[in-house]
Structure formats: C-alpha cells, structure tokens
Amino acid sequence: MRRRTRSLLGVALAGLAAIACTAPAAPASAADEPFDVLVFSRTAGFRHDSIPVGTQTIRDLGAANNFTVTATEDPTTFTTGTLSRYEAVVFLNTTGDVLNDSQQTAFESYIGAGGGFVGVHAAADTEYGWSFYGNLVGAYFAAHPAIQPATVTVQDRAHPATAHLPRAWNRTDEWYDYQTNARSTARVLATLDESSYSGGRMGADHPHAWCKTYGGGRSFYTGGGHTQASYAEPAFRAHLLGGIRYAAGRAKADCRPETGYTTLYDGATTGWSQAGPGGFTNTDATLTSTGGMGLYWYSAKQFTNYSLKLDWRMAGDDNSGVFIGFPPSSDPWSAVNNGYEIQIDATDAADRTTGAVYGFKSADLAARDAALNPPGEWNTYELLVEGERLQILLNGVKINDFTNTDPARSLAGHVGLQNHGADDEVSFRNVRIRELGAPGGNTTVQAEAFSTAQGVSPYAKAGANGGQTLGHVDPGDWAGYAGLDLTGVTALRARVVSGGPGGTIGVRTGSPTGPLLGQVAVPNTGGWNTFADVTTTLTGVPSGPRDLYLTFTGSGTGLFDVDDVTLVRGGGTGGSGPVRGLAGKCLDVRGGATADGTQIQLWTCTGAAAQTWTVTPNGPVRALGKCLDVSGGGAADGTKIQLWTCNGSGAQTWSAQPDQTLRNPQSGKCLDVSANSSADGQPVHLWTCHTGANQRWTLP
Incomplete structure (x- = not known):
C-alpha cells in the first residue's frame, strides 16, 4: 500500500482516494535469459511413434522462447562435462533401462548441482531399478486403458505449466495409472477425473502432473504426450513449455508437497466481505482488483496460528497486499492500523515492495528477486504465522522473517486482500489455509x-x-x-x-x-x-x-x-503468565477489580496483574488471588465467566485440551469469546465446544 503523507500508525483518516501509479507499466512478461535443453528419447522397451513430433515440438518451443535444443538417443552424452551445458534434460517417452551405472552417476551429479529434469509420459516407464530416478520422476507406471477422452482437473493454477489451463481440461490421450501416489513427495498440479473415462484404477486422487525439488535440482512430470496429436494442441504445448521453463529455473514455483489445507476462495466467495470502495471481479476462479482503496476480507473466521497460501499476479507495475491480524471491521483502515500488510508491488522503497511487511521490515531483496516471477506471471505466497512470528515464503523460498513486538497489534485475526486503486490490477487465486497448533505445542x-x-x-x-x-x-x-x-x-x-x-x-x-x-x-x-x-x-x-x-x-x-x-x-505442569486468545489478546479481569462476580473479558495484552493467570492442570485458573468461575455452576450456552473466591468446586475446574480449548469438565463446555469479536472489553462466556479461533487459548 502506497501513501504520500499518512503514517501506518495513523492519524485521522482524511480520505480513501486511491493513489495513481506514476511509473510506466512493466511488460506483461519478461523474456527468459537464453538457456539450453537436452532432449533424450532412447527406448529399451515400447517405442512411441510420437517421439519425432514431440522432439520437433520442443525445438519449435525453443525457437520461440529463447532456448536451444539438442536431441539425442546416445547415452554416452550423459557425462558430467556434457550435461553441465544444459539447464534442463527432457526424458521424452523413454522406456526401459537406458543408462549404465556411470551414466546414472553423472546424471545424479547433474541434478545435485542444480540441474532440471522434465519427464514426459513414458518417462515413468523407465529405469525401474534405479531408485534415484524413481524418486526424481515421482512415480512409476503401472498400467493404462485404451486411448480415450478424459477430464484433467487442474489443482495448481499458479505453476507455469498449468496457470493457463481451465480448472477442467478436456483432452484425449493415453491415461497412466502409477504404482504409487506422488502427492506425498511432490506438488500435484493436475489430477485425472476417473469418472470421465473408463479403466482408471487409482481412485479419487489420481495425480497426472506434478513438480518437486529433489537432490538440489528441479523435476517436472506430465502424464500426457502419448499421441502425436497431443503435440499439436496449443494448451498441451504451453503445458510442456511451462514445465521446461520451471525445470530450467527460468520460472519459479512452490513445488513442496501440500496437504491439509482448507479452501477460503477457489471461485466461491462465501464468507468474504468488502470493506471500503472498489472491489474484485470474480471470473474463472480468479479475483481481480478494481477501484479502491478497499479490502476484501474473510469475515467468517479469525485465525491464530496458521499457514496461509495464495496465488497472485500483477498485470504490470501495480500495487496490492495481503492483510493479516486485524479485528472485524467495515473500515479498511482498521486493517492498516491494527494488522500487518504483506506487500505486493513491483517497485517502491525496500520496506514497501513485494515481500515486505509494509512499513516495518523489508524482505531479503536478493532472495526475493531470485524467487520472484515478473508481472504477467503467477506467484505463490505462504504466510506462516506462529504466535507473533511471521515467516513469508515466495514460491517456496523464505524471503522475510518478522516478529511482532507491538502490544497494540497482533498477527492473529482476520485475513484479507487489498484492492488498492483504479490504476492497479492484481489478481488472486486459490486462497487456502491450514490451521496449526499453539506455538510450542505438539x-x-x-x-x-x-x-x-x-x-x-x-x-x-x-x-x-x-x-x-x-x-x-x-x-x-x-x-x-x-x-x-x-x-x-x-x-x-x-x-x-x-x-x-x-x-x-x-x-x-x-x-x-x-x-x-x-x-x-x-x-x-x-x-x-x-x-x-x-x-x-x-x-x-x-x-x-x-x-x-x-x-x-x-x-x-x-x-x-x-x-x-x-x-x-513439555509435561503439562502448568505455569503463570498471560492466557492469550482471539487475535492474540489476553484474558483479562475487567478493571482489575477483585470483587466476586467481576466479568472476565478479552483485552489488549498489557502485562498487568489482571492478565496474569496461574494455571493448574485439570484444576483452577487463578488471578488476583481468586479463581476463574462459571457463574452459578451453570451449563447453558452464554453463562457468564467471572472472578470468584476459590472454593474447589466444579465451576472452577478447567482442563486444557489438545485442540487448544479450555474446557470446564462439569458442564462439558468451553471458554469462549462472545460473538467471535476481538474488540477490547469483549466478554467471555461458556459455550458448546467447537474449536473455533474464539475458543483457542495459549496457556502459560
């Protein structure tokens, strides 16, 4: 977010006018630096008649995209010296054992030195006895039915091999089953919908294309490419080109395995709200900013410890950001003043360009530049929040590590996407989150x-x-x-x-x-x-x-x-200190009073005695010499939580759960922030346990 005179910590809001960009727009995408590709198509088993047309296709792609192509079926090419000339090696429909021991050793050294591998179709039907190759390609061939039409479901729409594709890609090819599922060791880019064709045997999760880093190098595999007709398809040619560019290191992508994420946005906008002017268009499961300065925020839930991933693309020299750690509000400036912005901007000062925590900490610019794709291409952020520590990863590379020390702010809270202004166009895809345990937890x-x-x-x-x-x-x-x-x-x-x-x-x-x-x-x-x-x-x-x-x-x-x-x-022995909850705020005795019946509330952490609790496992929780108490020993949702003279009753017994809830065993219900609001002074009460962010507590 750019501003002329306004401090992040803020004075009174004078207006929400967008600031126009003055720098000339960058081109839609920059040309790659020249590179060299080796295409290897030796077969010791079935030979595909598509090899010649596939080879010519890669030559044509190279001529149009600034890389040279050498094609060979001679395994003696696989020496350390010869392989070092190439940024990527394509195994094009190879089959059987095609390299001897010394050639395999040379190829392992090439990958270890940062080389790239592209496997096309029958590359998975190659070198079954060479474990290094099996791990590099990701999975071995098992079987296939007859050639027929099928639907390829595109899961990763940020990778250069799949960003151009629709979510459902319909085409005809020979569809491989594999001996194992590549998902545990690779980022699956696309899967096969087995209901769309006959003879698939892998079930609901049938990977078809994937990428990974391995042994110092990069690997891309696609199951397509059996037929000659494949190589005439513009979408398949672009798919192959993207895989080659990734393997050669010319396009960046997050190819780490990914499981356990929950979708916040992938076309459906349920749970999202617009704050302030402007907004986002929603087309082809892609949000694109219009007008502003506003904020599209996920209002359905707040998050405490989490990994947030999302894909983004700038059209040119544009401006946007991802906001985290702010309380619910219809005012977009509330996110500015109470949370943090992770910037998206091709230019601007070091503490307010891509990868920066805006106004607080610059990214490691050398690492950022090495990981960044240019305007016109997609990038992936991971924002990893553990307590008050934020790590920012760009295309799988850590570029910033920031710790919040401001007691008025927190990294816990809502998340949102900025629409900066009329002259800024930034798009987002596939916003997903994985909630983590408490910092220091299991x-x-x-x-x-x-x-x-x-x-x-x-x-x-x-x-x-x-x-x-x-x-x-x-x-x-x-x-x-x-x-x-x-x-x-x-x-x-x-x-x-x-x-x-x-x-x-x-x-x-x-x-x-x-x-x-x-x-x-x-x-x-x-x-x-x-x-x-x-x-x-x-x-x-x-x-x-x-x-x-x-x-x-x-x-x-x-x-x-x-x-x-x-x-x-740890051993669960309890301790003394703050009890932190929603938006990183603290469990607080209202007004620091000690009278029986004083309301317990949420408040910005101050370190005061009213926020210092002594926790006994499966026992009382004490502050100011008295105990955390369920009013009247009740069990109804909404029962007041108060301070009361300690009496050893079930109304004052609390048990910390592995899911971070704090449960009152007598009622079977949980300590809950009412209305899921992190505003200072928000009361806490008893409520049916549901493990939402407003029931998660970090104990001393």
Whole structure:
C-alpha cells in the first residue's frame, strides 16, 4: 500500500482516494535469459511413434522462447562435462533401462548441482531399478486403458505449466495409472477425473502432473504426450513449455508437497466481505482488483496460528497486499492500523515492495528477486504465522522473517486482500489455509512425507490419516524429515499398523546413524487395518530446527507401517503468565477489580496483574488471588465467566485440551469469546465446544 503523507500508525483518516501509479507499466512478461535443453528419447522397451513430433515440438518451443535444443538417443552424452551445458534434460517417452551405472552417476551429479529434469509420459516407464530416478520422476507406471477422452482437473493454477489451463481440461490421450501416489513427495498440479473415462484404477486422487525439488535440482512430470496429436494442441504445448521453463529455473514455483489445507476462495466467495470502495471481479476462479482503496476480507473466521497460501499476479507495475491480524471491521483502515500488510508491488522503497511487511521490515531483496516471477506471471505466497512470528515464503523460498513486538497489534485475526486503486490490477487465486497448533505445542508429521529415505515408500491404505502410510518397512530401512523444530520435545508418539512381525523404531538426529534419542517397540497390532499408538520418551533432544530420522530394525520383512509421528512437547505442569486468545489478546479481569462476580473479558495484552493467570492442570485458573468461575455452576450456552473466591468446586475446574480449548469438565463446555469479536472489553462466556479461533487459548 502506497501513501504520500499518512503514517501506518495513523492519524485521522482524511480520505480513501486511491493513489495513481506514476511509473510506466512493466511488460506483461519478461523474456527468459537464453538457456539450453537436452532432449533424450532412447527406448529399451515400447517405442512411441510420437517421439519425432514431440522432439520437433520442443525445438519449435525453443525457437520461440529463447532456448536451444539438442536431441539425442546416445547415452554416452550423459557425462558430467556434457550435461553441465544444459539447464534442463527432457526424458521424452523413454522406456526401459537406458543408462549404465556411470551414466546414472553423472546424471545424479547433474541434478545435485542444480540441474532440471522434465519427464514426459513414458518417462515413468523407465529405469525401474534405479531408485534415484524413481524418486526424481515421482512415480512409476503401472498400467493404462485404451486411448480415450478424459477430464484433467487442474489443482495448481499458479505453476507455469498449468496457470493457463481451465480448472477442467478436456483432452484425449493415453491415461497412466502409477504404482504409487506422488502427492506425498511432490506438488500435484493436475489430477485425472476417473469418472470421465473408463479403466482408471487409482481412485479419487489420481495425480497426472506434478513438480518437486529433489537432490538440489528441479523435476517436472506430465502424464500426457502419448499421441502425436497431443503435440499439436496449443494448451498441451504451453503445458510442456511451462514445465521446461520451471525445470530450467527460468520460472519459479512452490513445488513442496501440500496437504491439509482448507479452501477460503477457489471461485466461491462465501464468507468474504468488502470493506471500503472498489472491489474484485470474480471470473474463472480468479479475483481481480478494481477501484479502491478497499479490502476484501474473510469475515467468517479469525485465525491464530496458521499457514496461509495464495496465488497472485500483477498485470504490470501495480500495487496490492495481503492483510493479516486485524479485528472485524467495515473500515479498511482498521486493517492498516491494527494488522500487518504483506506487500505486493513491483517497485517502491525496500520496506514497501513485494515481500515486505509494509512499513516495518523489508524482505531479503536478493532472495526475493531470485524467487520472484515478473508481472504477467503467477506467484505463490505462504504466510506462516506462529504466535507473533511471521515467516513469508515466495514460491517456496523464505524471503522475510518478522516478529511482532507491538502490544497494540497482533498477527492473529482476520485475513484479507487489498484492492488498492483504479490504476492497479492484481489478481488472486486459490486462497487456502491450514490451521496449526499453539506455538510450542505438539507437532504431527505424516510419516510418508519424508524428505529422504531408504527402502520405504508411501502406501495407500484405508483408515490412514491422509490416505497413506509409510510402508514396505524392512530391517535397515530409514526415513528422514528435514528441518523439524525439536525445541522442547520430550517424547515421540507414532501411529502404526502391523500384520507382520513388528519391530523397533529408532529416533535419531543428523543422519540415520546419528545420536539415538529413543526407541520404541512396534507390536503386531492384530492386522494390517488395525492401527495403534506407541510412545517413547526422548532424551538428549537438541533445540531448534534439525533433521530427524526414523530407523527401523527387526527380523524378517514387512515389519509394520507408520501412519504419522507426533513430537510431544513439555509435561503439562502448568505455569503463570498471560492466557492469550482471539487475535492474540489476553484474558483479562475487567478493571482489575477483585470483587466476586467481576466479568472476565478479552483485552489488549498489557502485562498487568489482571492478565496474569496461574494455571493448574485439570484444576483452577487463578488471578488476583481468586479463581476463574462459571457463574452459578451453570451449563447453558452464554453463562457468564467471572472472578470468584476459590472454593474447589466444579465451576472452577478447567482442563486444557489438545485442540487448544479450555474446557470446564462439569458442564462439558468451553471458554469462549462472545460473538467471535476481538474488540477490547469483549466478554467471555461458556459455550458448546467447537474449536473455533474464539475458543483457542495459549496457556502459560
């Protein structure tokens, strides 16, 4: 958001007029720096008659898009020196074993040095015995029905390979089933709708195209491209071009695996409200700003700890922003004065250009520039809020790390999109959120979402959280998880299933042979569909982000599957300090009074005695020498919560729940901020538990 004279902390609002941009508009998209592509199409199995036309298509794309193409079927090309000449290598309908050991080693080194891989169709039917390649391509071919029309459902409309596509892409091709689901290790860009054709065997989640980072390089795979006709389709040609540009590092994208997000906007605007002038058009599941200066905000719910992701695109030198951490209001300036703006602007000063927390902290501009796509192309933000810490990721790269220290503001609250003014055009797609536990709380990781592994692989299983387990576990196998925060972790809990002999899970840091923090026996749980939890205490756990490894030992094969693992923090011993709730505000004794019956309310955190609570697990919560009390011991929704002389009754017993609610066991109901409003002075009361943001509390 640009302003001429108005401070962010604000004086009285003089007007809401939009400020016109004075810089000339940037072109719709910038030309790529020249690069080189190697197309490899050797076959040791079935040979597709589309290879020649596919090769010529890539040559044509190169001629029109500033890259040169070398085509070969000679595996001796795969040397370290020769591969280093290319920014990307395309495996075009390769089949069977096409490289020997030394050639495979050279290709691994190429990827490790930052090279790019593009797999087209039968690239998934290649090198079944080479685990590095299997992990790079993402999944191996299993089967296919006859060539026929089908609907491709586009899930990621920001990636350069899919941004141009409609959400339902109808075309004819040969549709592959795969031995595993790529979703746990890759960002799935598009899936197949099996109801639109005959013979699909993967079910409701059938990945068709995906991308990932792997071993230092980038990988893109598409299941399309069997037929000669495919390469004459403009949409498929653009799909292939986008994958090549991503693999070559010329277009940026967030290709991290993504699960567990809830859609806030993907065409439907339920729950959204406009504050101030202007607004957004809503076409093709895309919001585009018009007029302003206003704010389109998600009024249905406030959020406390979360990962917010959204895709955005500037038409030129335009201006917009994403606001977080503001209370409900029909005044767009309330978000400015009470929350924070994460800026979208191609120019302007360092603390108010793309990636900045507007007026407070610049992005790391070198990292930002390396991750940013130009105007005319889509970008993806992740705004990761943990307590009062905000991390900003652009296309999967962290570019800012900001901590709020202003007691009048918070990172918790509503989220919204700015429409800056008549001369600014910024579009948004696919706004989604994943709510997290309390900062410092337990962390659960899907076991199949490993960063590196040996021997194991994801396995689709009914009853598993996320639909998959970590399967094919044999003695000596292991799985690694990069960058987990181990601060305060005291135990590990694993959800397991076994119809086999069982075995042991070891927990290590640094490497599969690193220090052993603990281990736990996994029994035969009674069958491959009967899940159980096993827990072990951990000792010598280091603090901060670390690489964690699960190692597996036992006798025989097929020991067990692991569904997920939970890092357990602390011992639940209670403490003394503020109780923080909605919008980061504090549980407060109204007026600091000590009379029995004083209303308990929400208020901006001040550190006062009226906000200092002593919490006893499954017991009383005390402030100012008295107790948090349910008036009259009632159980009706809306019953007053008050301060009262401590008496040991059930009306003064509170139990902290894993979902962050604070429950009164006598009534079975929860401490709740009335009307879901974070205004200072808002009363708290008793209400049926629903785990919304107005029932989530962070205890000392």
